[in-house]
Amino acid sequence: MSVKLDELADLIRDEKISELRAELLEMPVGEVVDFLERLGVQDRAVTFRLLTKDVAVEAFDMLDQALQSEIVDGLKDADVAHFFDSLEPDDRVRLMDEMPASVARKMMRQLSARERSLTNIVLGYPSGTIGRQMSPEFVAIPEHWTVEQAMEKIRRAGDDAETLYTLPVVDRQRLLEGVVSLRSLIAAPPEMPIAELVTEADSVDADHDAEDAARLCADRKHLAMPVTDKEHRVVGIFTVDDALDILERAESEDAARHGGAEPLHRPYLSTPVLRIMRSRIVWLFVLAVGATLTVQVLDVFEETLESKVVLSLFVPLLIGTGGNTGNQAATTVTRALALGDVSPRDALKVAWREVRVGLTMGSALGVLGFTFAGAIYGWDIGWTIGLTLIAICVLAASVGGLMPLLAKKIGADPAVFANPFISTFVDATGLIVYFMIARAVLGI
Amino acid sequence: MSVKLDELADLIRDEKISELRAELLEMPVGEVVDFLERLGVQDRAVTFRLLTKDVAVEAFDMLDQALQSEIVDGLKDADVAHFFDSLEPDDRVRLMDEMPASVARKMMRQLSARERSLTNIVLGYPSGTIGRQMSPEFVAIPEHWTVEQAMEKIRRAGDDAETLYTLPVVDRQRLLEGVVSLRSLIAAPPEMPIAELVTEADSVDADHDAEDAARLCADRKHLAMPVTDKEHRVVGIFTVDDALDILERAESEDAARHGGAEPLHRPYLSTPVLRIMRSRIVWLFVLAVGATLTVQVLDVFEETLESKVVLSLFVPLLIGTGGNTGNQAATTVTRALALGDVSPRDALKVAWREVRVGLTMGSALGVLGFTFAGAIYGWDIGWTIGLTLIAICVLAASVGGLMPLLAKKIGADPAVFANPFISTFVDATGLIVYFMIARAVLGI
Structure with missing residues (x-):
C-alpha cells in the first residue's frame, strides 16, 4: 500500500493534478486519510481540495485535530463553515481547542443556532472532563x-x-x-x-x-x-x-512520556523536524542535568577510582542493570495503575512485592557477576560486583515500583514522573552504594 | 473504593463469610470483578462460590483468561460445564488456550452440540488471527x-x-x-x-x-x-x-516489552512474586550480558582511562544521554508503526529525520557540555565532551529510529527488539566514539 502512496506523492511533485484526482476518486476514504497524513502542509491542502465534497467531509472527520486545524487554515471561509457545521459538537470543540481563539470565535458565529447551542453545552465543561467529550445530542x-x-x-x-x-x-x-x-x-x-x-x-x-x-x-x-x-x-x-x-x-501520551518525550499528537511523517525536536529536547535536558549528579558522585570517589581503575570498567554495566530493573518495575506498576489494578493506597504491598522480586533477581545476577568478574579481575572485585548487583536490584525494583504510585498520589502523570526520576536517582545512589561496597571489600 | 475492598479482604481473613456474602450482594458486578482481581487463588475461589448464579456468570465473563482458568480449576465438573456453556465461542476458545489440553478436551465433550460446532469453527483458525477472535454466530x-x-x-x-x-x-x-x-x-x-x-x-x-x-x-x-x-x-x-x-x-504487551519485561496478562496484585520475577529475569539477563560489551570496550581503553581518570567521570552521563535519545526516537517510531503512520519502506525518510533531530539536539547539549565540563575540568576535556555529545545524539537518534523498522521488517515485535538492542549498541559504540575523540583531542 505504501508503494502506491509514494507513487501518488510523486504525482503531486510532478504536478500531475488530473491524474491524482482520478486516483483519489478510486480510493476508499480510509486510504485517502492515510495518504493525507503523510503529506506536508502545502501538499495536503492541494490534495484535500481535489476530493469530492462527500469524501472530503468524511476524511476531515477522521483526521487528527492538529491536521484539521491546518486544513482549515488553507480553505476559504465559506468552505470552512461547511466543514465546521458537519462535525459533531464534541469533535468541533476539540478542533476549536487547536485553532487560534479569534478564528474559533469567527467559526462559532457562522454556525446554525442549533449547532451553536449544542457546541456551547460541551464548551461549558472544563477540558479533560467527559462533559467536553460527550455528545449533547441524544434520545432520552x-x-x-x-x-x-x-x-x-x-x-x-x-x-x-x-x-x-x-x-x-x-x-x-x-x-x-x-x-x-x-x-x-x-x-x-x-x-x-x-x-x-x-x-x-x-x-x-x-x-x-x-x-x-x-x-x-x-x-x-x-x-x-x-x-x-x-x-x-x-x-x-x-x-x-x-x-x-x-x-x-492516552496510550500515545504514556508511550511518549515513557520514552522521555512529549507526545506529537500528529502523524510522525507529517510532523516538522523542529517540532519533533521540541517534543524531546526539554526532557533530554532535564535528564542530562539530572545525570550531572553522577559526575559529582564519581568526582567524590575520584581517589578510589585512581587507586583501582578497574572499578570504572563496571560502571556502565551496574547503572545499566539498575536502570533496567527500575524500568521493569515502573512499567508494570504504571500499567497496573492505568488499568485500575492498583492504587496509591497499595504502596506497602507493592514495595514488599518489588523488594522480593529485586532480591531474587539480584541474587541470581549477583552470583553470575561474582563468578565472571572474580575469575577475570580477582575475587575481591568479584565480591564487590556480586554484592553491588544484589543491592542495586533491590533498590531499583522498589524505587521503580513506588515512583508511579507517588506520582499518581501528587497528581502527576506516572509515566512522565517515574522514568526520569528513576534513572537519575538509581544511577546516583547506585554509584554511591557501589563505591561504599568497594571500599569496604577492598579496604581502601 | 480501595479502602472498601481492603475491608472486604479482611472479612475473608477473619472468615466472616455471611457478612462477605451480604456485602457482595450489594455490589455492582464491575466492583465484584475488581475485588476478585486483587485476591489470591484460594480466596478468589471462596469468594466466587458466594456469588449468585447470574452475577457469577457475568463476573466470570469479565475476568482475564488466566484467572478464569484458575477459577475453573477450583469448581466441580457440573458447575464448570455451566460456565463453559455460557461463554461466547470466541471467549471459550481463549479460555481453552489457557487450560491444560486434557481439561479442555473434557470441557468440549460436555458442551451442547450447537455450541461445540460453533467452537470448532473458531478453533479452526490459527491463534493470532482474527478468525480465532471473531464470533461465528451472526445474522446475515x-x-x-x-x-x-x-x-x-x-x-x-x-x-x-x-x-x-x-x-x-x-x-x-x-x-x-x-x-x-x-x-x-x-x-x-x-x-x-x-x-x-x-x-x-x-x-x-x-x-x-x-x-x-x-x-x-x-x-x-x-x-x-x-x-x-x-x-x-x-x-x-x-x-x-x-x-x-x-x-x-497489545498495549500491555508493548508497554511491558518496552520496559524490558514480558507481559503478566493478569492483575499485578494477584500475580505471584515468582511469576513477576520470571516475566523480567530473562530480559534482565539478556541486557546484562549485552552490557558486558561495555566492560570489554572500557577494558580496551584502560590505558587511556589510567592516564586520564577524569574521563571516567563522564561515562554515565554520556551513555545515559545516548540511551535517552535512542529511546525517544524508538518510542516515537514504534508508536507510529503501531498506528500505521510509517512502514519499513519509509526507512530512509525516518533516518534522515532522526539524523537532523539528533544533530539539533546534540549541538544544543554539546554547547552546554563544552561550557560546563570545560570550565571545571579544562578546555580540552570540554571539547571532548561537547563533540562526543553531538556524535552520540546523532548515532542514538538514527539507530533508535531505525531499529523498530528493522524489527518489523524481520517479523519481530518492534517493542522488544528495539529497546535492548539500542541500549547495548548505543552504550558500546558510544564509548568507542568517546575514547576515539578523547585520544584525538587530548593527544594520548
Missing part, C-alpha cells in the same frame, strides 16, 4: 412510555447510530433511571411499558476525568454510557468510538 | 430481502447485541455484498428492498492478524466488521468490544 426515553412510542421517537431521530443503540431512560424530572438497548426494544411487543425493559446503567458525572470514563466504558464493554449532572439529570451520551479515541490518545 | 441478511423480512429475522435472533447493530448483507452465494446498520433498517419503510440500504463494508480475511484487524476496527470507528474466507463468503463477525480487548492486550 421517558420511563412511562411504551415500546411503540420509543421506537417512533427513535425513527424520527437524527442519523448518529452510536447514540441510538443504548438509550437513557429518564423519569418525569429527567433524572436517569437506567438504559434500554435498541436490541431489546426491537424484540419486545409494541405495547410493553419501557419500565419493564430498563436495565441498571453505569453512568458518569460530566465533571469526571475523560480518560477514567473511557477506560470504564471499555472495561465494561458498553457501546455508550449516559453522562449526568450533579442532580443525576442526563446531559449527554458518551459512545465507545469516542472512548477509543481518548484511550488511543 | 440476503440482499434480495425487504426491510420487513430482515427485521423479522433480527427479532428472532439470539440476544447478543453487538453482533446485531451492523449486519452483513450477502448475495445468493453467501458472498459479502456490504453491511446494513440496524439504525437504517429501523428508519426505512418495511417494503424497501435491502439492496437500497446496503453500504460498502470494510471486511477482514479470517486469516488476517488479529491486532491489525482490531486497529482497523477502532480507526474506522466500526461497531462490527464482517469476517470473510478466501472466497469472500461471510464466516463470522468481529465486534468493537473484542477489538478493545485485543488492543488493550
Whole structure:
C-alpha cells in the first residue's frame, strides 16, 4: 500500500493534478486519510481540495485535530463553515481547542443556532472532563412510555447510530433511571411499558476525568454510557468510538512520556523536524542535568577510582542493570495503575512485592557477576560486583515500583514522573552504594 | 473504593463469610470483578462460590483468561460445564488456550452440540488471527430481502447485541455484498428492498492478524466488521468490544516489552512474586550480558582511562544521554508503526529525520557540555565532551529510529527488539566514539 502512496506523492511533485484526482476518486476514504497524513502542509491542502465534497467531509472527520486545524487554515471561509457545521459538537470543540481563539470565535458565529447551542453545552465543561467529550445530542426515553412510542421517537431521530443503540431512560424530572438497548426494544411487543425493559446503567458525572470514563466504558464493554449532572439529570451520551479515541490518545501520551518525550499528537511523517525536536529536547535536558549528579558522585570517589581503575570498567554495566530493573518495575506498576489494578493506597504491598522480586533477581545476577568478574579481575572485585548487583536490584525494583504510585498520589502523570526520576536517582545512589561496597571489600 | 475492598479482604481473613456474602450482594458486578482481581487463588475461589448464579456468570465473563482458568480449576465438573456453556465461542476458545489440553478436551465433550460446532469453527483458525477472535454466530441478511423480512429475522435472533447493530448483507452465494446498520433498517419503510440500504463494508480475511484487524476496527470507528474466507463468503463477525480487548492486550504487551519485561496478562496484585520475577529475569539477563560489551570496550581503553581518570567521570552521563535519545526516537517510531503512520519502506525518510533531530539536539547539549565540563575540568576535556555529545545524539537518534523498522521488517515485535538492542549498541559504540575523540583531542 505504501508503494502506491509514494507513487501518488510523486504525482503531486510532478504536478500531475488530473491524474491524482482520478486516483483519489478510486480510493476508499480510509486510504485517502492515510495518504493525507503523510503529506506536508502545502501538499495536503492541494490534495484535500481535489476530493469530492462527500469524501472530503468524511476524511476531515477522521483526521487528527492538529491536521484539521491546518486544513482549515488553507480553505476559504465559506468552505470552512461547511466543514465546521458537519462535525459533531464534541469533535468541533476539540478542533476549536487547536485553532487560534479569534478564528474559533469567527467559526462559532457562522454556525446554525442549533449547532451553536449544542457546541456551547460541551464548551461549558472544563477540558479533560467527559462533559467536553460527550455528545449533547441524544434520545432520552421517558420511563412511562411504551415500546411503540420509543421506537417512533427513535425513527424520527437524527442519523448518529452510536447514540441510538443504548438509550437513557429518564423519569418525569429527567433524572436517569437506567438504559434500554435498541436490541431489546426491537424484540419486545409494541405495547410493553419501557419500565419493564430498563436495565441498571453505569453512568458518569460530566465533571469526571475523560480518560477514567473511557477506560470504564471499555472495561465494561458498553457501546455508550449516559453522562449526568450533579442532580443525576442526563446531559449527554458518551459512545465507545469516542472512548477509543481518548484511550488511543492516552496510550500515545504514556508511550511518549515513557520514552522521555512529549507526545506529537500528529502523524510522525507529517510532523516538522523542529517540532519533533521540541517534543524531546526539554526532557533530554532535564535528564542530562539530572545525570550531572553522577559526575559529582564519581568526582567524590575520584581517589578510589585512581587507586583501582578497574572499578570504572563496571560502571556502565551496574547503572545499566539498575536502570533496567527500575524500568521493569515502573512499567508494570504504571500499567497496573492505568488499568485500575492498583492504587496509591497499595504502596506497602507493592514495595514488599518489588523488594522480593529485586532480591531474587539480584541474587541470581549477583552470583553470575561474582563468578565472571572474580575469575577475570580477582575475587575481591568479584565480591564487590556480586554484592553491588544484589543491592542495586533491590533498590531499583522498589524505587521503580513506588515512583508511579507517588506520582499518581501528587497528581502527576506516572509515566512522565517515574522514568526520569528513576534513572537519575538509581544511577546516583547506585554509584554511591557501589563505591561504599568497594571500599569496604577492598579496604581502601 | 480501595479502602472498601481492603475491608472486604479482611472479612475473608477473619472468615466472616455471611457478612462477605451480604456485602457482595450489594455490589455492582464491575466492583465484584475488581475485588476478585486483587485476591489470591484460594480466596478468589471462596469468594466466587458466594456469588449468585447470574452475577457469577457475568463476573466470570469479565475476568482475564488466566484467572478464569484458575477459577475453573477450583469448581466441580457440573458447575464448570455451566460456565463453559455460557461463554461466547470466541471467549471459550481463549479460555481453552489457557487450560491444560486434557481439561479442555473434557470441557468440549460436555458442551451442547450447537455450541461445540460453533467452537470448532473458531478453533479452526490459527491463534493470532482474527478468525480465532471473531464470533461465528451472526445474522446475515440476503440482499434480495425487504426491510420487513430482515427485521423479522433480527427479532428472532439470539440476544447478543453487538453482533446485531451492523449486519452483513450477502448475495445468493453467501458472498459479502456490504453491511446494513440496524439504525437504517429501523428508519426505512418495511417494503424497501435491502439492496437500497446496503453500504460498502470494510471486511477482514479470517486469516488476517488479529491486532491489525482490531486497529482497523477502532480507526474506522466500526461497531462490527464482517469476517470473510478466501472466497469472500461471510464466516463470522468481529465486534468493537473484542477489538478493545485485543488492543488493550497489545498495549500491555508493548508497554511491558518496552520496559524490558514480558507481559503478566493478569492483575499485578494477584500475580505471584515468582511469576513477576520470571516475566523480567530473562530480559534482565539478556541486557546484562549485552552490557558486558561495555566492560570489554572500557577494558580496551584502560590505558587511556589510567592516564586520564577524569574521563571516567563522564561515562554515565554520556551513555545515559545516548540511551535517552535512542529511546525517544524508538518510542516515537514504534508508536507510529503501531498506528500505521510509517512502514519499513519509509526507512530512509525516518533516518534522515532522526539524523537532523539528533544533530539539533546534540549541538544544543554539546554547547552546554563544552561550557560546563570545560570550565571545571579544562578546555580540552570540554571539547571532548561537547563533540562526543553531538556524535552520540546523532548515532542514538538514527539507530533508535531505525531499529523498530528493522524489527518489523524481520517479523519481530518492534517493542522488544528495539529497546535492548539500542541500549547495548548505543552504550558500546558510544564509548568507542568517546575514547576515539578523547585520544584525538587530548593527544594520548
